[in-house]
Amino acid sequence: MAKYRQECIFGIRAVIEAIQQEKEVDKVMLKKGVRGELFQQLFVMIRERNIPFQYVPEEVFKPFADRNHQGVLAEISPVPYQDLTEVLDAVVAKGRIPFVLILDRVTDVRNFGAIVRSAECAGVDAVVIPNKNSAKISSDALKTSAGALYHVPVCRVQNLKKIVRELKFQHGIRVYAATEKAERYYTDVNMKEPVAIIMGSEDNGIEEDLLNIATGHVKIPQQGQIESLNVSAAAAVLMFEVVRQRRM
Numbered sequence: 251m252a253k254y255r256q257e258c259i260f261g262i263r264a265v266i267e268a269i270q271q272e273k274e275v276d277k278v279m280l281k282k283g284v285r286g287e288l289f290q291q292l293f294v295m296i297r298e299r300n301i302p303f304q305y306v307p308e309e310v311f312k313p314f315a316d317r318n319h320q321g322v323l324a325e326i327s328p329v330p331y332q333d334l335t336e337v338l339d340a341v342v343a344k345g346r347i348p349f350v351l352i353l354d355r356v357t358d359v360r361n362f363g364a365i366v367r368s369a370e371c372a373g374v375d376a377v378v379i380p381n382k383n384s385a386k387i388s389s390d391a392l393k394t395s396a397g398a399l400y401h402v403p404v405c406r407v408q409n410l411k412k413i414v415r416e417l418k419f420q421h422g423i424r425v426y427a428a429t430e431k432a433e434r435y436y437t438d439v440n441m442k443e444p445v446a447i448i449m450g451s452e453d454n455g456i457e458e459d460l461l462n463i464a465t466g467h468v469k470i471p472q473q474g475q476i477e478s479l480n481v482s483a484a485a486a487v488l489m490f491e492v493v494r495q496r497r498m
Contacts, residue, residue: 257326260319262288269295274327276386278303281311281321292322300408302382327387334405334413337376338421348423349492350446352378354410354456356481359385363394364482365449370398372489378405378413378446414463417446424465427456428488430478432467439468441492449485452478 259268282305296303341348351374362385369377392399407413417423423444450456470487
């Protein structure tokens, strides 16, 4: 049972009820071969609400043999996700300059927690993550964030490319993608304006389509032998450049 440290809901009816009550469902695991009318109702709800799901072998459910799981398990986020537009509207209403962090395929929960901890200290208004291929708000993430996940709005979205376009064209926010292939250093761009920073996974970086639609690309100068910084360290460097510029 150590694998599942966040709240879990077992059983088809229980998961249906959780979705109907708009619980923050991170992911639904379905045992291969499950059938039936009630299961079909659940499956339709999952697809309609774009809830991440995965078919898994029966072995995954063996630790929960004492639960009436019916081949269905839902992981529930301990922190509610927020709507990005509502967050930004509230920021502007307070007379503040928007500051957004976008995480593309950052799946390690400890990196995620560390990034959010830095984001809270840097005054980030929202952390945006994709619906799929992202770290979950687990107990490990909460611990690594030192509780920052309770204070920084996390906005989970279906399509990062769509969100980047909305940030640029609807909200007037300049979106900079952090990549070692950039020609400009992060200190060479104006971050006193409304800004969003995209950080990518350590393995694959930022998705090519996101790089193409970003306002610009920035990099961190390095002098050592290792190719790149840990993503949480790199994110902290860029976020606190925003803090530095806005204090000038």
